[in-house]
Amino acid sequence: MSNLETFSKANLSRDLFAISLDSSLKTPLQAQLLEALRGLISMSPDLVGARLPASRTLASELSISRTTVQAVYDQMISEGYLVTRQGSGTYVASEITHLSQPHPIPRDADPTTHAWRPFQTGLPDQTLLPHRQWARHLERAWRSPTPELLARPDPLGWHPLRAAISDHLAAWRHLSCDPGQVVITSGAREAFEVVFHGLLGAGKRVAIEDPCWPKLHTILTDTGNSAHPVRIDQDGLDVPRLPIGAHATIVTPSRHYPTGVSLPLPRRVALLDWARQTGAMVIEDDYDSEFRYRGQPLPSLSGLDGLNNTIYLGSFSKLVSPALRIGYLVVPKHMLQNTRTYLDHVGARASLIPQPALATFMNSGEFAMHLRRMRRVYARRQNHLLSALAPVSNLLKLQPDSSGMHLCVELRTALSNRMTDVEISKRADERGLRISALSEQCVLPRKIQGLLLGYAAFEEDIISNAADRLATIIQPPC
Structure with missing residues (x-):
């Protein structure tokens, strides 16, 4: 079963079992269920091909008789909403010609969700x-x-x-x-x-x-x-x-x-x-x-x-x-x-x-194995970051760190005379990087100028690309 099919099936089951029927209404339960199913399928084109639950299962979930559910299924099969497959069950028809397919409502990305950005600190590589x-x-x-x-x-x-x-x-x-x-x-x-x-x-x-x-x-x-x-x-x-x-x-x-x-x-x-x-x-x-x-x-x-x-x-x-x-x-x-x-x-x-x-x-013992693997990967990524930044070593004090998940890189005088670490951080943010300024983590006077560069969560190609973007930010104008 494809991911799309699985998604459609899950959505159909969710929406079917959320149907609410009211026996106190004048409208018969069969008519209520028929209207609800028609509306559900009409407004959800992604349900095409999804399998419906057995009539006994849906009847039990909705607390109605199986005869009522079977009558609704039969009616919708005759109308072209559903099809049956011998020995397999009942499915949403792939083509419902008498219905105009509504355009699905676009779903914007959740505004509260933010992707991790290169050089963000404190992040492990969760894919490991x-x-x-x-x-x-x-x-x-x-x-x-x-x-x-x-x-x-x-x-x-x-x-x-x-x-x-x-x-x-x-x-x-x-x-x-x-x-x-x-x-x-x-x-x-x-x-x-x-x-x-x-x-x-x-x-x-x-x-x-x-x-x-x-x-x-x-x-x-x-x-x-x-x-x-x-x-x-x-x-x-x-x-x-x-x-x-x-x-x-x-x-x-x-x-x-x-x-x-x-x-x-x-x-x-x-x-x-x-x-x-x-x-x-x-x-x-x-x-x-x-x-x-x-x-x-x-x-x-x-x-x-x-x-x-x-x-x-x-x-x-x-x-x-x-x-x-x-x-x-x-x-x-x-x-x-x-x-x-x-x-x-x-x-x-x-x-x-x-x-x-x-x-x-x-x-x-799997946790210890996981830590040893992460340690090898992170050591390699730190070395890669240092190599990627080597062309701007005249501007940044680059040296390996014996541990950790980020490098703290101080600015050389040639750079700090032109830009502060806060200015670099702001420009980096505009270019899709997340670089913390060391001075913003100081309280006392004479704040230290430096950059925090997280590498643990990012593969080598991402690190290389991010290092190139950082280089264009701090290089002196021609």
């Missing part, structure tokens, strides 16, 4: 996901759900998934934790809300890196806290620069967002010493540490700390799909009761539907 295996795990979980899946869900999340995440962190991030310390969230925003509403409370001075994820300022304000940006240097966050009296700091040590800097081990140790001495909490956002292409990754801060003064954030948005809306927190044991109390009160926002499938996907 083994969709067949993923669908199998999802179908197995819900084809005959266990009583536990149908019971009142645990606000901390599906326990087998929490156990799978615990195993994953031990193997990939040298972070040892009990499944009970893992909390499933709907993403980073909910995770921060759990931390600041449920654990640390409002009115806190929170040190954040500068530049950083722009939404972080809004989240801290919304949770009643104040953000204190600290400009990073070539090695990331420097502890002596942290504000006096800070109650917490949010860091991206594995790969600073957005510059890509990795926090060296001495600074990690110093940061944990600062937390122990001051009683402050370190919130580690480990958003894409699995994608490392060269060298061995340093252990996570939370792994070094043993989850005493640290809270760990992770997400599947970049590992599987942004549409999954599944992330997680790992909290110290002494905070578990407060975490449960808070989530019991507000309720969990992460959907339970994908959680059992994700658990079996991880436990089967």
